[in-house]
Amino acid sequence: MINRIVVGAGYGLKDWIAQRATALIMAVYTLILLVTLGALSPSSYEAWRAIFANGFMQFMTFLFFISLFYHVWIGMRDIWMDYVKPDGLRLMLEIATIAALVGYAGWAVKILWRL
Amino acid sequence: MAEIAIKKKRPKNLDLPSIRLPLPGILSILHRISGAVLFLLLPVLLWLFQQSLASPETYAAAKAVTSNFLVKFILFGLIWLYMHHFCAGIRYLLLDLHKGIDLESARLSSWIVFGVSITLAVIVSAKVLL
Numbered sequence: 631m632i633n634r635i636v637v638g639a640g641y642g643l644k645d646w647i648a649q650r651a652t653a654l655i656m657a658v659y660t661l662i663l664l665v666t667l668g669a670l671s672p673s674s675y676e677a678w679r680a681i682f683a684n685g686f687m688q689f690m691t692f693l694f695f696i697s698l699f700y701h702v703w704i705g706m707r708d709i710w711m712d713y714v715k716p717d718g719l720r721l722m723l724e725i726a727t728i729a730a731l732v733g734y735a736g737w738a739v740k741i742l743w744r745l
Numbered sequence: 746m747a748e749i750a751i752k753k754k755r756p757k758n759l760d761l762p763s764i765r766l767p768l769p770g771i772l773s774i775l776h777r778i779s780g781a782v783l784f785l786l787l788p789v790l791l792w793l794f795q796q797s798l799a800s801p802e803t804y805a806a807a808k809a810v811t812s813n814f815l816v817k818f819i820l821f822g823l824i825w826l827y828m829h830h831f832c833a834g835i836r837y838l839l840l841d842l843h844k845g846i847d848l849e850s851a852r853l854s855s856w857i858v859f860g861v862s863i864t865l866a867v868i869v870s871a872k873v874l875l
Contacts, residue, residue: 650841653834660831664865667872675804682798702787705780734787741795 649704652697659694662687683745695738699731768855776833779826786823817874824873825866832862 666687672678681687706727714720758764766774783790796807810816836854839845845854 650838653838657831657835664869667869671872675801678804679798702780702784705777706784709777709781730787734791737791737795741791741798745798 645704649701652701652704655697656694656701659690659697662690679745682742688742688745692738692742695742696735699735703727703731767852768859769851772829772833772836772855772858775829776837779830782826783823783830790823811874820874821866821870824870825863828862828865828869829858832858832865 666681670677670681672681682691707724710720710723710727714723793807793810796803796810798804811820836845836858839854840851845851
């Protein structure tokens with residue numbers, strides 16, 4: 631750390647940690663959902679809705695979605711940085727990705743809070 | 746010092762088809778492809794989730810859409826991509842903790858990832874799609 635070259639931007643540590651923290655949250659949620667589906671085998675609308683209308687699952691599902699969208703942002707930015715070299719085009723794709731993800735976050739709120 | 750290290754010449758091979766990708770490499774590129782595909786199909790998946798929860802009518806409509814064989818096949822593919830991303834991701838978290846970083850265990854864990862993710866995809870699909 632002593633001889634590092636200062637390039638003026640961040641070093642990506644925050645993103646690196648955020649990618650893993652969000653991954654852990656989603657992994658735990660995936661296990662919870664798999665166990666729930668396995669245990670309850672919902673086969674009607676009422677049973678299916680009841681799973682996500684439950685306060686704990688609503689909170690966890692919302693946490694999952696927010697983690698997902700942050701995780702997707704880091705991953706897609708990595709992909710754009712690796713394969714799209716023209717700066718203007720890359721910036722456009724990055725902005726489009728953020729716009730889509732922010733929109734999806736609002737959409738997820740709408741889906742979950744109607745329950 | 747660091748600048749000299751960066752300028753050091755490294756061997757390059759840009760003839761990619763001449764490289765036979767080892768299993769951990771296949772796992773790695775599939776991790777990226779699965780992430781990108783799932784991102785691109787997010788609006789469809791969110792829409793399906795919304796339909797399934799909004800009302801008994803939209804639930805029935807979503808059920809009708811997913812009863813189509815082609816849709817089932819695509820959903821099975823997506824479930825597998827999710828499970829692959831999930832399992833490969835856990836493997837990467839373990840690698841971050843320096844668990845299984847020697848060649849032999851890295852190869853073995855790649856086999857395990859493919860085995861577990863395909864098994865999980867089949868079980869979940871059987872439960873949700875059949």
